[in-house]
Amino acid sequence: MTPPTTPTRPGSRTRAVTRRLAGHLARGLAMIWVVTTISFVIIRNIPGDPVRGQYETLIERGMSPDQAERATAALYGFLPTGSLWDQYTGYLAALAHLDLGQSLSTPGTEVTTLIGSAASWTVLPVLGGTLLSFLLGVTLGVYAGIRRSGRLGDLLSISGSLLHGVPQYVIGLLMLAIFTTLWPIFPAGGPVDVEFTPGLNAGYLASLIHHATLPVLTYALASYGGWVLAMKSSVATVLGDDFILAAELRGMSRGVVFRYVARNAILPLFTILALSLGMLFGGAIFIERIFNYPGLGLLLVNSIGARDYALMGGTFLVTTVAIIIANIAADLLYAVIDPRVRTAS
């Protein structure tokens, strides 16, 4: 009798997952460090040195050097005087305390507050749009994968490639042109009509949904093609696997075989799902700009337009953190749903 391969004990699997998690966290921290360093270098190298300028303006207005220094530090996250190294460590220390500084364009407001309120306007539409396109794309992708040579399958693939290939802003602009100008059934911008009082009342919620429709649809259309293509190729791969033929030769019913194909094919897509949620924060920049939707992307664009560097650095950092979290989530998700993730790897 041949001995079985070392059986996976639940304990060792948990330990493996923990080890992976630790690796991810270490890499995530390294990335955060790189991104903050980039922000620091950029802010330090802005033409005209606004940090120094701010400091000197404040002194001219009669502040003591001490006060001026602190006021400037609050804005930019690091002291306007001192050596480069002191400035850098000061910047990192502030970040470690989750202090992203104060906004220049909205005086007196913490950057974290602005980011917090913008985040919900990004997260909900991104989530809604992605899930919508995931469900649609995966369903049609199964069809396209099974009927690879049919006319409808071809149509699904080509339309999928096209939607996947076209940049998000093209889709967004077309939606804008069609549904706000040619056939104005949706509002052109903003998150909600101003005449409604925020809260759980029908008018406000309806207006909210009305305004969110185009952004959500754009997110969905922009990512739909990717799902169709990914699912199609995943289905094609699984269909070639031996166990599918084996199931057919055992006389498994069509329903069972279909479930075998679908479940195995969808598995790698869950990883992409988690990743794409993170990546969509980048795509949010265009969609929020087009529909004037007050999320993180618009915040970043506006902060650059207003030369609000603390806000810019903070938004950039948060976007990166979102991607790091998505990476970790994707990996953990895979470990949870795929029984094959072994201790060895």
Next chain:
Amino acid sequence: MTIDPDPAAAPGPHAAPGVRVRDLTVVYRTPLGELPALHGVSLAIEPGTITGLVGESGSGKSTLALSLLNAVQPPGRIAAGQVEIDGLGDVTRLGGEELRRARGRHLGYVFQAAQNSLNPLKTVGKQLLDLGRSHGVADPAALVHDARLLLDRMGLPGARVLDSCQHELSGGMRQRVGIMFALVLNAHLVILDEPTTALDMITQAAILRIIREIHKERGLTTLIVTHDIGVAAEVTDRLAVMYGGRVVEHGPTTEVLGDPGHPYTQGLIRAIPRLSGDIDAARALPGRPPTLGTVPVDGCVFRERCPRRMDVCETGEPPVAWLGDRTVACHAAGAAPREKEHA
């Protein structure tokens, strides 16, 4: 033409069924057009026997095995001929639900790559229940019980195996799970495609023993596809030798191996190195086996490598000659006295 046995005497599904393959041609669609992988194959598998199907890779033996389930995979298709199975009729005419129900219930198939024949995401037990549901098994608990007995019988911890996923089982274990799936619905025609390839010698011997025992116990008709003459010699009652999409020799194993009639069979046996004896006595067959594209259209398919090639081999397809209890398809076999095998 064989005459069909009296239908009234035809055995029901729960006795060993006989199989009659007649003029079966299977073609594969390639860029060069449709090329035959099986060319007018006729073969009778007698009820209750273990028949071996041997040949080099590309000889069409797996295609023939799949044809018994009408499961030739695209781009291949059955172009002509019949596969008559007792209790089922001509399976090449079956389709849809009828065919699906026959597979698994009447025809047990142990997949060539049985190592990978399980859904990696589901436990063996869950896949067993899927099988039961697919075939309308009324009592799933009894099915699980049968499966466990079969697994225990094959020397596996049945209960634990049913709770395991594929990646938790070793190659030999998976192979036995594959055999369990082929038998658990009480199929009486069992086809094993390379059941022992990729297994170590010990496991291979164990699995062959199990196959033989269960075959006898349950009264099965068994077909074993293998490229390993040793395996065939060990378990089979009858042996069919395939070359270039044809059955070139078929008869009782002892006769075919002890006194091969076809020059190809002779070459095959001469090519086996013996444990005891001079390694130089093993002579490899010259040349290479034909592939789909290189099988000669006219004449004998083996003539390129044949030591006893004659003019007639260039043009005429060799007739099937009966030599006692067996058939040999060779121009030389009927005409010339057979060269005795020097042991």
Next chain:
Amino acid sequence: MTAATVLPGQPGTPGGGPAGVRRNFWRGVGRVLRRKPSRLAGVAILVMFALMAIFGPIVYPAVLPRDDDALYAPPSLAHPFGTDFEGTDVLALVVTGARYVILTGVVTAVITVALGTALGLVAGFHRGRWDAALMRLTDLQLTIPGLPLLLVLSTIWKFDGPLEMGLVLGLLGWGGIARAVRSQTLSLRERGFIEAARGLGLSTTHIVVRELLPSMAPYIAMNVLIAVTGAIYAQVGLFFLGVLPFESNNWGVMLNLAVFGGGALTSAAALPYLLAPLLAILLLTLGIVLVVDAMDEIFNPRLREE
């Protein structure tokens, strides 16, 4: 790459030898293109854009004429896509804008491929410490969100002209190719390819240039196309967002002015101004999708059987 292996004066035997292989390759290309006529259309589209980029600015005057009497004119024979807020012909804007857009794409592709291939080869070839360090760098490059980074960079760097723009995009986009080339190198290595070549006494340069690169060429070629599109989208997007100074003609500038500038979207009459550059991008995407589809089939023979 293949051309380098044909020795001068050595006639290629049909079906064998490098020349024969090459002839078969082109025959394969022909067959693949003929099988789906849409692919020929894809090639035609790409050729058309290339011609636009090369000859567009030559055909039109350096300063496009304005017609003050025809602001936002509807499409007509003289102006197939109407005119913009200054009365300039939209078609002329699209055609002359193609050079900036496509030149950036080409520069990006060259840098991406050169950098990605080199780093991927080094990592896959040397393994060990070099490999680990380079792959960390690649991971980093792939995870840092590209567009936000570009936006942030735009505050201190104006990316003047298509060359600088292409340089930036190339420096931010080599990760994918590097990873792919590395895994290809590793897989060739696993198959004993490199050891065998070493055993024959071939130099590392020879192995890389004559053996590794040709077998990866198809892979790299596909990535070139993908890099070109990525670069085109990114720069048009940057101009569209309006974070860069509008100093030259670019489709992104048109989009920006159409949406945020003249208020084109308040009246349907001005829509052609918005739609023309969008159409150009859609057409270019379609061309690239069709050509990539064809390349896929040429280089992955497995896909040929349906």
